[in-house]
Amino acid sequence: xxxxxxxxxxxxxxxGAGAGAAAAARLDGPPxxxxxxxxxKIGVLTIRAGVAAPVGAAGLRGTEWWAERTNKAGGILGRxxxxxxxxxxxxxxxxxxxxxxxxxxxVEAVLGGISTGVTxxxxxxxxxxxxxxxSWDGTTQKGVEETMPNPKWAFKSVDNEVEAIVAGILTPKxxxxxxxxxxxxxxxxxxxxxxxxxxxxxKRYIPDxxxxxxxxxxxxxxxxxxxxxxxxxxxxxxxxxSFWSGDATIIMKQAAAVGLFKTMKGVFTTAxxxxxxxxxxxxxxxxxxGYNTMYFDDPKASPLLKxxxxxxxxxxxxxxxxxxxxxxxxxxxxxxxxEKAAGSSKKWPEKTQVVKALEGLEIESLxxxxxxxxxxxxxxxxxxxxxxxxxxxxxxxxNPIETVSTKQAMKPAGTKLFDWIAGWKV
Amino acid sequence: MQxxxxxxxxxxxxxGAYAGxxxxxxxxxxxxxxxxxxxxxxxxxxxxxxxxxxxERGLLSFVYDxxxxxxxxxTFAVVLVMEDAIRMTWGTSPRSTGGLYLAYGQIRxxxxxxxxxxxxxxxxxxxxxxxxxxxxxxxxxxRIIRATADNRDMAEALGxxxxxxxxxxxxxGTMLGTLGGALVIPATAAMSxxxxxxxxxxxxxxxxxxxxxxxxxxxxxxxxxxxxxxxISVYPELEMLLIYLIxxxxxxxxxxxxxxxxxx
Numbered sequence: 001x002x003x004x005x006x007x008x009x010x011x012x013x014x015x016g017a018g019a020g021a022a023a024a025a026r027l028d029g030p031p032x033x034x035x036x037x038x039x040x041k042i043g044v045l046t047i048r049a050g051v052a053a054p055v056g057a058a059g060l061r062g063t064e065w066w067a068e069r070t071n072k073a074g075g076i077l078g079r080x081x082x083x084x085x086x087x088x089x090x091x092x093x094x095x096x097x098x099x100x101x102x103x104x105x106x107v108e109a110v111l112g113g114i115s116t117g118v119t120x121x122x123x124x125x126x127x128x129x130x131x132x133x134x135s136w137d138g139t140t141q142k143g144v145e146e147t148m149p150n151p152k153w154a155f156k157s158v159d160n161e162v163e164a165i166v167a168g169i170l171t172p173k174x175x176x177x178x179x180x181x182x183x184x185x186x187x188x189x190x191x192x193x194x195x196x197x198x199x200x201x202x203k204r205y206i207p208d209x210x211x212x213x214x215x216x217x218x219x220x221x222x223x224x225x226x227x228x229x230x231x232x233x234x235x236x237x238x239x240x241x242s243f244w245s246g247d248a249t250i251i252m253k254q255a256a257a258v259g260l261f262k263t264m265k266g267v268f269t270t271a272x273x274x275x276x277x278x279x280x281x282x283x284x285x286x287x288x289x290g291y292n293t294m295y296f297d298d299p300k301a302s303p304l305l306k307x308x309x310x311x312x313x314x315x316x317x318x319x320x321x322x323x324x325x326x327x328x329x330x331x332x333x334x335x336x337x338x339e340k341a342a343g344s345s346k347k348w349p350e351k352t353q354v355v356k357a358l359e360g361l362e363i364e365s366l367x368x369x370x371x372x373x374x375x376x377x378x379x380x381x382x383x384x385x386x387x388x389x390x391x392x393x394x395x396x397x398x399n400p401i402e403t404v405s406t407k408q409a410m411k412p413a414g415t416k417l418f419d420w421i422a423g424w425k426v
Numbered sequence: 427m428q429x430x431x432x433x434x435x436x437x438x439x440x441x442g443a444y445a446g447x448x449x450x451x452x453x454x455x456x457x458x459x460x461x462x463x464x465x466x467x468x469x470x471x472x473x474x475x476x477x478x479x480x481x482e483r484g485l486l487s488f489v490y491d492x493x494x495x496x497x498x499x500x501t502f503a504v505v506l507v508m509e510d511a512i513r514m515t516w517g518t519s520p521r522s523t524g525g526l527y528l529a530y531g532q533i534r535x536x537x538x539x540x541x542x543x544x545x546x547x548x549x550x551x552x553x554x555x556x557x558x559x560x561x562x563x564x565x566x567x568x569r570i571i572r573a574t575a576d577n578r579d580m581a582e583a584l585g586x587x588x589x590x591x592x593x594x595x596x597x598x599g600t601m602l603g604t605l606g607g608a609l610v611i612p613a614t615a616a617m618s619x620x621x622x623x624x625x626x627x628x629x630x631x632x633x634x635x636x637x638x639x640x641x642x643x644x645x646x647x648x649x650x651x652x653x654x655x656x657x658i659s660v661y662p663e664l665e666m667l668l669i670y671l672i673x674x675x676x677x678x679x680x681x682x683x684x685x686x687x688x689x690x
Contacts, residue, residue: 049509050619053518215662220623222614226655229538233659246520246615253527254613257541274520277615281525318519394524 039082040075042067042331043101045112047088051220051245055114055273055323059136060085061316062324062366063111065308066331076335077342088114091121098122102129108351111330113138114323116160116189120147126154132355134330137323139377144193144417153355155376157326159410161417163290164194164242166382166404167269168201174288174386175238175265178202180212182236184227184251186243187216194242194269200421212236217247224251228260237265244270249277256282272383275396276319280389283396287387292322294367295383297397305366319393322367329365329380333372336363375413379406430486431494433501435628436621437508438478438600442607443616444512445474447521450612460529463612464546467523471601471608478600482593490592505621513618522615547609554602555644562640571595575638633673636686645684 044063047056067081075081084105086097094113101107109132113119119138126133127148134155140148144161148154171178181202185191195214202209213234215227228251231239239260243251248271255261261284271278272291296309296319308328312320337357341349349357362371370380382405385398411420449470450463458466481504489497530542562568574581574591582588607616627650635646650669657664676683 048518049513051617053513053618054520057518213662215658217665220617220619222617222620222623225544226658229655230659230662232538246522246617249520249522250614253522253525253615257528257532257544257613258539259532277520277522279524281528 038079040079041082041084041105041107042334043098043105043107043110043112044083044085045088045094045098045101045110046085047114049087049089051247052114054245055137055321056088058321058323059112059114059327061312062320062327063331065311065324066328070331070335076338077346077348079348088112088118091118094118095121095125098125098133099129102131107131109134109334109354111327111334112136113157116141119156123148123151123154123156127151129153131351132334132358134334134358136326136330143189144197149375149414151376153351155330155355155358155372156378158293158378158380158406159417160190161193161197162406162410163269163292163382163384164198164240165201165409165421166384166402167240167267167288167290168198168205169404169409170288170384170402171202171238171240171267172205175267178206178209178237178265180210180234180236181238181240182213182215182231182234183211183240184215184217184224184231184243185241186219186247188219190244191216191242195240197417197421198240198242198267198269200418204421204424204426219245219247221247222250224254227251228255228258231264232258232260238267239264240267240269241271242269244273246274246277248274252278253282256284261287269384273321273323275321276393278387278395280394280396283387285387285389285396287396288384289387289396289398290382290384291398293380293382294320294322294325295385295398295401296320297391298367298383298401302364302366302368304364308366325366325370325380326378329363329370329378332365333358333361333363333370337361373413377410377413379410381405382409429494430490430497430501432599433498433625434481434504434508434621435599435603436623436625437505437512438475438603438621439607439624440512440616440618440621441474441477441508442471442604443611443620444516444521444607445470445604446608446611447523447616448516449608450523450526454524454526460526463523463526463529467608467612468605471605475597475601475604477604478597479593481600482596486596487589487592505625509618509621516616516618518618520615520617523612527612541613543612547613550609554605555640558602558640567594630669630673632683634676634683636683639683639685642683642685 044060046060047053063083067083070076071080084101084107086101088094098110101110111134113122113135114137116138119135120140120142122133123140130153132153132155135157137157139156139160140146140154141160183195185195199211213230213236215230217224217227241251248268266287268287269290270292272289275291309320337354338349341353341357358372359374360372362369368381370378373379381403383401383403385401387396388399389396390399391397411417446467449466453463453466485500485504489500527543528541530546532539532541562571570581570586570591574586578588631643631646631650634649635642653668654665657668
């Protein structure tokens with residue numbers, strides 16, 4: 001049943017969002033039952049500008065592909081899906097747009113949210129407004145610790161530091177005899193958290209490893225020649241890099257120019273986000289490269305992923321990064337939850353029934369099975385592997401492919417990250 | 427010379443970078459030999475510089491006599507418009523020229539490996555700096571530019587067509603920006619917000635070197651580049667802080683910068 005802003009509290013919130021006029025119109029709108037037979041509106045929040053704009057574009061493309069496919073198959077309980085897209089920018093403006101989606105557009109659910117700086121602010125608002133919110137890539141973590149352990153309406157992405165933990169687990173397997181490590185990441189929470197987590201994990205496997213250099217250039221820097229000189233000077237055995245945007249491409253190119261990886265091993269935890277820009281001319285074989293939670297070229301890919309990759313390439317002339325699957329999973333799990341909550345009655349369920357149905361739900365996503373943990377955190381697989389030039393593309397892919405589940409690499413609900421890592425039996 | 431603090435210079439740099447990527451992409455697609463990729467790169471960088479003429483004639487020429495704050499806001503508006511125009515034209519994904527950066531190979535210099543392309547860019551920068559120096563000090567046009575910069579009313583009274591001089595100088599400046607963007611792009615990747623990054627650093631360069639001084643800009647750029655490199659190697663946390671500590675020191679102790687005019 002679609003909720004309309006009829007209570008005094010909701011109405012005041014609506015006025016607070018600066019949408020009073022729209023609210024007045026809504027109060028005279030069609031009855032609830034009539035709305036439940038029209039198209040189902042789903043809000044989408046996506047980044048459109050800045051360094052994370054390609055990530056936002058990938059998430060939106062994944063959602064649009066899902067909506068098109070769902071509508072062709074008859075929609076959700078017979079209702080066609082209508083996406084209402086708003087921009088994710090800074091926390092304050094995004095919260096206002098989120099309110100607008102719920103109170104003015106009256107969406108049934110909101111999908112999206114990439115930056116944890118933004119979603120940390122969205123979490124309490126989602127709880128307050130009482131509509132399911134499924135986040136693509138944002139969490140409600142402050143640093144590496146959870147701030148909303150028992151949410152009712154907020155469904156969050158995997159913990160930010162998981163790919164660094166996976167890389168920490170795989171480093172000793174592929175790079176024997178590592179004694180010194182240098183690190184470079186962006187100078188904000190993600191970069192620092194990944195580096196801290198990677199060090200904690202690696203120390204468990206190689207207790208006498210030394211971390212000889214850490215560099216944190218700010219997000220958006222396009223020249224790393226001085227950083228690379230410092231990395232060379234450190235004479236570390238291995239470089240760990242958590243760049244995920246165009247800066248990953250740039251540092252790879254500038255590192256190749258001085259032959260950095262001829263003498264040093266490399267771990268790029270997140271550069272798979274820009275995988276098709278890592279051209280063979282400057283990206284060497286033998287690096288550990290992370291693709292986050294979807295690997296487009298998986299030989300064991302499902303027919304669904306193969307179809308998605310084919311159609312994505314045909315439409316955008318690019319190969320899809322992981323954010324597409326975060327977005328697809330959110331949308332598809334919402335659909336399945338609505339159908340599950342409706343049961344045999346086929347009546348549109350209440351929002352509370354939908355969130356209940358989402359808890360613990362496992363579905364088939366692009367990258368395989370994904371689920372929602374009982375505390376509303378995404379569970380899925382992470383894909384990392386060793387770069388190779390043996391493929392049909394002009395960029396590197398990975399072989400062998402390592403698949404590590406969040407069951408192994410993400411802290412369980414209610415635990416502290418570093419205590420959890422310290423308790424591992426290695 | 428025009429007494430305008432132009433924030434849009436970074437946007438011209440970004441525009442040159444994107445134009446360079448497109449031109450090289452087209453050139454490689456058409457089967458051009460990789461060794462000559464620098465030719466379309468430079469031509470594209472110079473060609474999009476004419477956008478300076480449009481901005482100068484279409485926008486700035488109306489605000490020369492307005493308050494400086496207004497001029498600053500106008501050029502900031504140009505920054506935002508160009509950033510969106512770039513995003514609409516080239517999309518949001520970073521763009522690069524692939525592996526052409528290494529087309530000229532690498533050489534060993536003082537025990538370190540350096541890509542030959544970097545040396546070409548350094549050489550090109552020196553040639554451009556010398557050419558500008560020659561233009562300003564050895565040609566009639568250069569004398570007019572310097573006279574106008576010193577005293578615009580007097581130059582106008584002596585028969586200098588200010589409209590033409592402003593248009594030429596601004597377009598030349600824009601072309602230097604777009605050419606710079608094009609030349610640097612093989613070593614990096616084009617991102618729509620790269621212009622804003624450059625403005626911040628350029629601000630430090632001109633404050634240290636001195637506003638309105640060519641020598642100051644040259645020395646300021648070298649100082650900022652070398653200090654950053656040293657900071658990253660010695661104490662990385664100081665990378666940005668060091669530059670701005672020097673900017674503050676210059677503003678307090680020598681507000682006109684190292685080479686700025688006394689009255690600046």
